[in-house]
Amino acid sequence: MLRLHLHLVSDSTGETLEMIAKAALAQFEDADVTRHFWPMVRSRQHLDRIVPDLAANPGLVLFTLVNAETRARLEEHCRQLGLPAVPALDAVTEALESQLGQEARGRPGRQHTMDEAYFKRVEAIQFTIAHDDGIGWENWEQADIVLAGVSRTSKTPTSIYLANRGFKTANIPIVVESPPPDALFRLRRPLVIGLTTAPDRLVQIRRNRLLSLHEDTETAYVDDDRVRDELKYARRMFADNGWPVIDVTRRSIEETAAAAIRLYNQRSSGEDGAGDQGIKPI
Template identity: 85%
Template sequence: MQRLHLHLVSDSTGETLEMIAKAALAQFEGAEVVRHFWPMVRSRQHLDRIVPELTANPGLVLYTLVNPETRLRLEEHCRHLTLPAVPVLDGVTAALEHALGREAHGRPGRQHLMDEAYFSRVDAIQFTIAHDDGIGWENWEEADIVLAGVSRSSKTPTSIYLANRGFKVANIPL
């Protein structure tokens, strides 16, 4: 069986890149893939630390880098090493630019902003934890969802999942 070294290079957490790689790899059952994960690559120095690994373990490079200099440098290294390098978000970003009639911001990690939606999710999680298993009944009316069920029916994990989606949840044992 052929072994593939898969290098995942990101200028942010790399979470998006990992999910894309995982989804694509699911189509290749039994493939032997060695993942090399490189998050927060935002400078020439960060990138230069990766090159020895690319040289020692040649394979496919998937990347999400928005800084033009960092992208160009990675692409040059890959060309020099004759490694395929795939900018996984470029097609989607280009289609969105065309559809919206404007250019992308080109800043890494924009999906992880601490904006109003983020703080709303934090509030929902705090509310949910404070209203787990019948606790805090005095203000259940503030809940978006009230789960009721018998013991050991996964009310708490379901509540936490929903809270991560921004819902204030209270759960009550029957």
């Protein structure tokens, strides 16, 4: 198994650098990677404090540092230690400079400035948390997206992810014995999206959930026939109301959210086909 120490050095929160590293590492199998995370490195003194760890755990250094002096000092330390140092955003920044005909502004954390988009995201997160699992249905008309699905179809984590992208998202569990409020079927502004999955996969997820809670696994909640009936009931509801459907069986939370955003943007731009997805899951 390949072993690697990966040092992530950022002058801001490091969120961008972490996502780049995660996406790149996903391309490699059987890699044992130890990550060393160094956010908010904005001074020579702070940088010097992490050098002993670089020396003690030699590996690859990825960095996003816009201050020329701090960056040069890191690169010099890496040269002395014989460590490869990769500026993660240089190629993209240089390409943008070429296309835009201007130099990039070297301000740490510029992408995290508290602008209108930041406050929109905060508002979306607050709304989503307050409207999880069918709560606050009286305010669903204020949502951008409403996710509907039977238990354990990733409604809550997908909602939170969408909220972090700035979408006010509510979600509602579809339960055969307890139909959703009529307000769900009268919504005009939000895009209602149905989430579905393969019955066998759903049974497995529910069973694992019960085991983690040390609860009895011999219940209707994980009965094969009962689960299939639940999914059929939900799918019929989605089709009857013309709601688009996303099959989450082989999708990660990020992929499900991306599909939801695509459907939302299609409807917002007036493209045809979004309403027909309720018949065939994407």
